[in-house]
Amino acid sequence: MGTVNLGAQRDGFQFDAKKDRVLGDRWYSMYSTREPVKFKQEHFEIAMMNVIREPNINSSAILRADILSKVTYKYGGPDVVVKESKCNESQVAYPEAKKLNIDDLQVREVKTSADLDLRIVEKIVRRIVPRNPYKDAIMNQTCLVMRSPAKYPDSSLIVYTPHLNAEDECPFYIPHVKTVGILLHEGILSVHYIPFHNGELLQDESQRVVRTAWRLLQTANKHSTGVMQGYEKRVNHDQVVDKVKFQNRYINLKKQYSKFLVDNWAESTDPTKHVFEDIAIAAFLIELWHKINGPDCKDKMQFRDLGCGNGVLCYILIREGFKGVGIDARHRKSWAIYPNEVQACLKEQVIVPSLLVRPHPDVKKRAPHLEHNGGLFPVKVAHEVIAPATVVYTSEDLLRSPQVNVAEFGPNTFIIGNHSDELTCWIPLLGYPFMVIPCCSHNFSGQRVRFNVRKSTSKGSSKVLANSTYAGLVDHVSYIAERVGWKVEKEMLRIPSTRNAALIGYENPSLSQFPTQEVYDTIIADGGPDGWIQNTMALMTRSPRNH
Template identity: 35%
Template sequence: MKFEPEELAAGASPLIAVSSVDGNHGNHGNHGAVTTTAIKARAGEWRPLFRHECAFGPDAFGHVMENLIQNPNINSSWLFRADILVQNTTTQATPGPPGSAPAPLPAPLPAPSFAGFELTRTIVRRLVPRNTLRDKPLDQTCLIYASASQGQTETQAQSLVVYLPHVSAASEMPFYHPVVRGIAFLHQWDAAQGRGSVSLSYLYFAEGDHERGDSEVTKLTRTALHLLAVVYKHGKGRLAGYEKRVHHDQLISQARVQNTYARLKKKYARELIQSWAESTDPEKHVFEDLCIAAFLLELWDDMHGGGLGPLRFPGFVDIGCGNGLLVHILNREGFQGWGFDARARKSWAAYNAKVKTRDGSEQDTLRELILLPPHVNRDGLAGSALDRVHDGRFPKGTFIISNHADELTPWTPILAALSDCPFLAIPCCSHNLAGERYRAPAPKDKTKADSAYSSLVVWVAGIAADCGWDVEQEMLRIPSTRNTALLGRRRRAAAPPVVGLQAVVDKYGGTAGYLESVMKLMMTSGHEH
């Protein structure tokens, strides 16, 4: 069924009615925004805007609303996430995870009592914007109601979810939230008919706000239409058996990475964008590498037991480092490492630095080198080209980064096993071990997509597994469709010895033609992703 909602007239009868406001939720002085006037206002009239028939029942509606409460970024690209600060049932209050919110936690706003409904759950979430320099976070009470037992029949049921922002005046509302006191989603269901409806109502700041004809009301109406459309779309998907295939934040929590990203963005983004030397889109590359840097910083903190500092860090190398921006950011954060690529980039003039090595000598952080692993025949390579060769051996424990490294991507887990180094590979364009363009075979696991990119990821993960790595996977929150990260930080007890890696290389096609491919790469201009 196409989304074609019924628009309810300004004078339409309310679909929900407040009988009283329950203020017994503890000390409301914590949030400081609720006044007696504001509490009374929440007992005002909720104005319905749109309603749409639906074929999904209360369970699907509840699942959809739970997901939208947890992930407000689905509704607004201005938002990063929601931090769940407090969760109440009728018997217990449970704060969010440690570190997710500063103490003291805000108390829920007083819950309106709606005729025919019982309050079953209360959640306080903090909406975290992408740009904290422009918008402030907003605390919001989310109230979940079910049909009151005395008003419920065997075949008919109602569910209600209400959002109440923690503000006392319209002027306090951030840009990303509708300028209303509350938003209500009502689901009405007739089990005998197998159909129902879902609707959206607003509680305006002032009586008569909905009758104004200005642009703000137009914006509020457009926002209401969007919010209801999202609920309807996700409800239909739930009914059709949709299961989410992409799962983010499997290795590190969303809040940790995004908080670090926000810090890095505030510290570096403007400067890096304004000084961009390449011909590519500066914002895409800067924001993407800041995201990857944030993930790496949090990952390294986990790997090294917390409290990670430059003196304890074993170093990193970025193979196929491209413009060198990621190396530059990580170095500026105090973590020593370097990168190399077959050809220098314009940016290197600004990003390259001199660092002292363990033997006291100085070296560049960005170097023009080609990778020739020990498994590749070097016959025919001579002269100045030998000075630009790196054999892919690194000090034990060095963290290997392979970010859209193309020809070097399938080599990453092999090099990591060769030197006993952890690695992070973010595949992009598909190449085989000989450095040639290659379409990896479709995954045998039919639950995996058979796209070229999915096939590449599964193929590289297979190489890593055969090298003895316990392969972990994360879908990075970066502005790129090539956002799958493969992580190897632990090797299995039965991992093959270094001498057995040649068998892995042979199994995945060998290296015939690698030297020729690399020599061609040295003669062509560098490319960016």
């Protein structure tokens, strides 16, 4: 037995640092639990299969794994193939990315001690895609699930072997060894290595490769215990858009736009948050539009980004060939860094939904010549020199004002509400397919409020978000959208923000009749729109908020 790491003891682990007697002479035992674990073989294998599918659990430098092939054998030995599958999409989506032996799809098996009589149950070849494939190389790896059905029926071994031939080929995100083994045997959980060369180098706990073995043991122990305890993921991603397509799009957009945006950032906010967040939202939207409208979606639709803020999202979408306009109550400094064709699509306007200034549809039927509803809207205006005054806007004034946008767009418009504050609850009522990412709670008058999560909610919303202020807002926007006929889908976006719930609606049988009576009834039931126009017109004199 080697020296014991005091830090590891606190977690119930010990540093073995010796030539392995359990798995065979080529193996080196690294860390093991000091006492038998409480979870069983089935818990361990379920947890480890999830880690095989999601290697980012072990390393933040890894984006995902693509399963290239999987062979399942009959329990007890590799003589009978129960199931075999291969991935059709095995090509790398990043032509300029670093790659290591990605054409090598041959399963790499390993030898273990004859005493254990371990047999292969699963053979998996996966392709590991790092978070930055232009910095860290993409590579293939064999994963084996092995059991000893006759001699040690409660034992399992998980084996990882990269398709590499030398230690200096190993990318940063994996241990620099030939093979990794995670073993559950006689109740003890342990991590083992086969080194490329001299195993004596694995004796020093200060080395990164040794510390990685400890982390692998921690992960295996934690996730296996979680399976035993019935843990369920709190948040499920990738419900609307395919994860691989989204991530491929995100990586390519990040490579193309992130440096320019970060280097030229003109706002006081942190560019490393806002830039990468909007790149991820752009990637999601592009894949969503491909899903809805097909590969020629650029010719079938246009977008309106209401409350576009710094304009990053509009910049990316327009540069990617989509037609659209960003609208915000205040001009932002960032707008000046974009090309002229993008700046021309960023408008400094406030949004006043047309149903607040147009005649009710029933009135319009009886008097088709009416273009506005005759409303009067007094707005108090403060001035540094003269006394405060009241300006009265008419509905006709608002319809004609170049500073006001009444949200009347073409029928092929898709509305984006990315942390759009006061507009959040309004967006599902405007009569266009939409995606809204709620941020701050406001009602239809523009006042801050707190909504409570409904006792009976749509699919999983209260479970995912609990009864917080944000959960109440997300649930309320979903309720509003569903009430006026939208089939609402929800996605927890992969963005660096805790306010990452996206509500999406693109199917509504009543869309051609908007605004329907249900739209008017929904607004009244929620307190009415009194004060919206006054609060909205006042936005033009305030400084923009940062999120």
